[in-house]
Every structure is written in structure tokens, then in C-alpha cells.
Amino acid sequence: MLFSRSLTASLLCLAPLVQANPDAVIIGGQLLDVRSGKLLTNQAVLVEQQHVHSIVPLHQLTAEQQELPRIDLSGYTLLPGLIDMHVHLTANPAAHGYRRLQQTPIRQALFGVTAAAATLDAGFTTVRNLGAAGYADVELREAINAGELPGPRMRVSGPTLCMTGGHCDNNLLPHTYQARATGVANGADEIRSQVRSNMKYGADVIKFTATGGVLSRNTDVNASQYSLAEMQALVAEAHDRGAKVAAHAHGLQGIKRALQAGVDSIEHASFIDDEALALAKKQGTYLVMDIYVSDYILQEGEAAGILAESLAKERTVGQLQRQNFSKAVKAGVKLAYGTDAGVYTHGLNGRQLQYMVQWGMTPLEAIQSATLHAAELLHWRNEQGQLNVGVLEPGAFADIIAVKGDPLKQISLLQQIPVVIKGGEPVKGL
Template sequence: MRKLGLAAAATLALLGSEADAKTTVIYAGRVIVDPDKPALGASTVTVTDDRIVSIDAGRTPAPAGTEVVDLGDRTLLPGLIDLHVHLTGDPGGDFRSEAVDPDEWGVVVGVKNAAITLRAGFTTVREAGSAQYSAFSLRRGTTAGFIEGPRIIAAGPALSIVGGHGDVTGFREDVHDVLDQGYTCTGPVECAEKVRKASRAGADIIKITATGGVLSQQGRGLGGHFSKPELESIATTAHSLGLKVMAHAHGARGIEDAAAAGIDTIDHGTFADDAALKVMKAKGTYLVPTLMAFEGVRERLGKGIYTPTVEEKVRMTMGIVGQAVGKAKALGVPVAFGTDAGVFEHGRNGGEFALLVKNGLTPREAVAAATTVAARALSMENEIGRIAPGMSADMIAVAGDPLSDVTTLEKVDWVMARGRIAD
């Protein structure tokens, strides 16, 4: 009797869960299920809870009790993925705010920016560096549906060398000691320890600053920072924990060393030359160009926003921005979508598409960079990046055809993330 009772209870629970499931039927004039495939005509996409159930040709009748979304002649496509954002910051802030604003303020700013980013069509983002727990708190909030925002793959604080890009610089040494979050490292052993510390804290991915940076107060150029043994230790340790590594990297030799060590993505890649890109190709390393970051920087030059140290590095960089994209394509290096939002205003992420096309990608390749290619870079290609049965219900709708005109992605009309329709 007891076994029968348990079975009956399980059956009732299952029936109850099915009864409580929410189904949404979406009608669209055109559907891009995968940018590498021909688009479908008028179609019906059915979603139950947070999963895509089916894609059918034409307008199939919606069962009673389902929510119906009629997108008219709009194009439905997979939710976009941005592999490099900083949700907890806004552009143009004084570097000294690090000594003034509490980490909690970053969460407040992040709630604002998470909603803006989602409404711009980005249903998954990789948060590329924040205070210790701010991005992790945002990740938890958007997952639970407490706040509106995308799926967040969060790094937490970046690993850097002492005094390098990513470390607190520009203050007195006693102030550095107070602000230090404990993620600088020297030598392979200490770098392995800091990877494990980041993993323990809750990082989904390890972020490192493999070279100097443009916007930090560290003024010694954009060359490589970590030694080869340090880079190898970081990559090996992260991979042993099931984590990938993303590297902020501008200078060619720093890019080459990071790729050779097994780092998974090179973000920015500004001065990447053929030698560096050939190593990236051999290692399967992705390039994440973040071209919009330089648009944001360009708009703020000469306005007293940046210090003289930063302005000098900006002017050294501007003439070559974007050239790595065409070189990478020619050599077969995968180009994935990332913007560095936070250096420019959140919500303008879609401007990256036109810049990718300007620098050598086709519109179809640019859309793939933010869907299928970015999903593979995250090893989430069976979860996001396509519209297919069983995939997460992450979809957006735009007017026009983004496979021929990527600027249509700068204005997104409708967003669904994990089965939830954005406000």
C-alpha cells in the first residue's frame, strides 16, 4: 500500500506541474532559427515555461488557455549574446570613485543596466569584471526573476599583475592596500591560488588582464603583463575546475602568449598580428573585438573626462581599432560578439553589429557572432543561440531582415528571456 501511495502521489505531482505550466504561442512573419540557415517564413513558435517546444509553419491555432503573442510581420530570432559587459558601471566616471562608492552601489547601477541591456535584445551577457559579489548578486536576481535582466555569466574581480591593468592604480600605496580585492598574483603558484579563490567565490568564468589597458591609470603601454608560466598556470587551473578564461588583451605579444597558454577568448585583441592570430587559430581561441568600446572612448576624448595618462593611450590605439576582425576572419579565427558596455552607455550594444560589418564580417556572420558563435564560446550551444525545441526560450523580434541589414538590431521591438517576456 505504501508503494502504491507514493506512486499515486508522484503521478498527482506530475499532473499538477503540467497543469501549472505556462504555454505561450508566438506568431511571427519570419523566423531566423539559426543565422547559418535560410530563414523561415510565417511561423508559430510554442514555448512552455522556459523552453521552446516547437516551430511550425504558418499560423497554427493556439490551444485554449495559452498566452498569444502576435508579432505581425516582424522577424523573430534568437536572443543576442554579449560576451563583454560591465553592468555595474557607467561610462565617464572618475577613477577615484573606487575609493568613494561602496560595492553595494554597483548592484544598484547594475539593476538599472541589466534591464536596459535586456530591452536592447541581449538575453545573455558575460559580466567581465566587477567588485567581489556585485555581479554574482545580479546573476542571482535575474535568474530568480526578482529583477529584469539577461542571463549573466559572471567573472567577479579580474586577476591581474601587481600594478597592472585590473589592479587598483593611481592612488597612494596605503590607499591601494585598503582597496585591494586580493586578486593580483605573482608567479604560477600564486596565480593558481587566485583562480581557485575566484572559483570558490562563485565565478562562472575567470577574467584576467593579460596586457596593459587603455582606460586604467597604469601608464606603461599595452604590452603583455603575465609571464608565460603564469598564463599557463591560470589556464590549466581554471580548466581543471571546469572554468574557461577570458583575457583582456591589446598588445600582439601578450595576445600570442595568452592564446599559446590555452586562454579561451581574447577580448579587444586590438593589435593582434598574423603571428598572434595564427596561434589563436591553432588553439581554437575566440576573438571578442569590443569595437563599441572605442566608439564610447572616442566620444569622450578631449573633454576632461580621462586623465592625461589615459588620453595618451587612447590616441595610440585609435588608428588600428577594428583591423584585427578582418585578419581574424581571413585566418579562420572565430569572431564572437562583445562590446565592453559600460565604457559606453548600456543599451547601445547593438551598434557593434555595424562595426563588425564595416571591418569585414558579412551581416550573417555578424548575427552569428552574437548567437551561435558566442554560444559555442560559452560551451552553451545546446542551451542558447538558436531557436529549436528544447532550447532556452530566449528570443527577440525586430522589424526588417537583420541578415541583410544589421542596423535593424539597434532597435528591438520585443524580448523574451528564459520564457519571460520583458516589460
């Protein structure tokens, strides 16, 4: 009897796999396996209910599979949809500095509609939104998930946590206004409460500022924000709730404190040194280094309202960050792709890939940072524990981009992606 029940349970577990049938097929002239780096020729991606059912050589399609609705991309190279781990979809890059005071969270959410569409159109089928006022990113995510708007899959943080006067606080107005950003929290108890509040209202990742920032008024990028004890309380609370933690950190002391506190990723990491690189490597902490955005800030930022103070800070930060990115690559630290889109124009997310190659990565490593490695940091997995995004494998979402040519030889192909598919459905180029 026990054997019979066990056998029945096993068959029930296998039933979905046995009965699963693909409902469409996508043909690719080449397909990049981002795990191995191999380009596979003449592959067929079988799709079932928005997910990859299986991938087989074209000649192995059965007669029944040959009759499925198909998307023929035999002249293209297929890759997994790209992932940007640091975006601000509700931020208008034409409204920096004091101009941002004119925008309510509702207005920012409305702007996010066009930003989300542009991001998806650029081939970024998944993003991690790190910081948004009024939980505008939560609402944008929900509208996309409901099919009301086109856009990428989103993981969102809601308001960034910081200390009073920190990088995420409203430091533009004089004291008479007593302006305070939603995410401001001081001391371990307040911080734990704010983490709980963020998750109550829909955040699935927690972001905080461990140092000052380039674009905030009256903050020093080298100055730490939050003590080690405060960071430890924040990380423990978030991890208890199953959320990953991203720490905005330019300055070295803030980077080291955040690493010691156990964060999952360090954003920017501009002033990181060899000791901190070694610690990040030992702990498996990811660095998310936005090495393209400096060009935009210094070339176009003044016209977009970026403060003179911020431009001066960027002149110190930008080049050093790129040099330290090269050190991180050589040291073998985990690197995930993140661009800070929203500081610059949404939809240009792919430009950074070429910068990453210029500063030390191979084209495959750059692509892996925006697919496999970003997915591992995101930790978006299905019920079987497999990655849901960033790979073209059975069980993952059928999020696919297609380019003419070989991106391993010409990484710039990924700056303008002609074909984008999300969940097996064409969204661009078909």
C-alpha cells in the same frame, strides 16, 4: 530480464519528451535560423516552461496548439536573444578614472540594477560579465535568477586576476595607501589560489589581464603582464574546475602568451598579427574585439572622467584594432560579440553590429557572432548537451527578439529592438 530492464530505462528516458506539452505559442512573420542563415516565413515557436518546445510552420499547428495562449508577432522577424560576451554591468560609464574611487562594490551593484534592465531592454538576453569588484556581479546574477530584478542571463567572473600594478589593480592612489585590488595574485601558487577563491564565491568564468590596458593608470597596452608559466597555471586551474578563461590582451606578446597558455578567448586583441591570428585559428580560440567603444572613449570619455593618459592610449589602439578585426574576419578566426559595455552607456550594445559589418563581416556573420558563436564560446548547454542560448531550437531558452524588417539587409534594425522576450515571457513591447 536484462532486455526488460533496458527497455524500461529507455522508456523512462523518453517519457519527458513524450509527455512534454507546450504552454504557449509565439507567431513570427519571419524567423532567422542563425545556423543556416535562412529566413523562414510564418513560423510558430511553441514554448514549454521557458524553453523552446518546437518550431513548426504556422499551418502545421494542431487544433489544440491553436488554442494555446499566443503572442502574435506576424508582422516581425524573430531572432534569438542577443549575447554580449564582454560587459561590466556594475560599471558606471559616467564614473571613470578617479571618480571610480568614490564607489564601493555595494554602490556598483546598485548601479548594476539599472544597467541590467537597460541591457535586457536592448535585446541582449545573455551576457558575460568580465570583472567586478566585491563579487558584485555574482550578487546581481543571483538577484536576476531569483526573479527579483529584470536583467539578462549572466555568466560572471568576479574580480579580474592580474599582477601587482597590472590593469586590474588599483593604481590611482599613492603608495601610502597600499591599495591592492582583490584579484591581484603573483606567481603560480597565488594565482591558483585566487582562481579557486573566485569560483568559491560564485564565478563561473575566469578573467585575467595579459597586458596593460587603455583605461588603467600607468600601464602600457603593449607590455605583457604575467609570464607564460603563470598563465599556464591559471588556465590549468580554471579548466580543472570547468571554467572558461578570458584574457584581456591588447599587446602582441601578451596575446601570444595567452594563446600558448590555452585561453578560451582573447579580449580586445588590438595588436594581434598574422602569426597570432593563425595560432588562434588553429587552436579554435575566440577573439572578442570591442570595435565600437573607441568612438565613445575619444568623443565622450573626457567628460566621463577618463584620464588624459588613457585618451592618448586609445588614439593609438582604436584604429589599429579595427584594421586587425578586418584581418581576423578574412583569416576565418572565430569571433564572438563583445562590446565592453560599462565603458560606454549600457543599452547601446547593439551599435557595434553595424561597425562589424563596416569592417568586413556580412550582416549574417555579425548576427552569428552575437548569437550562435557567442553561445558556443559561452558553452552554456542543457542536460542533453544542446546550446541553451543563442539559438532558437528545441531545448534552448525561449529568448527571442523581434524587429520590423529584414536585419540581413538592414543590420541597424538591431540597434533599437522593439520586442524582447525572455524565457517565453514578454519583457518589452508587448
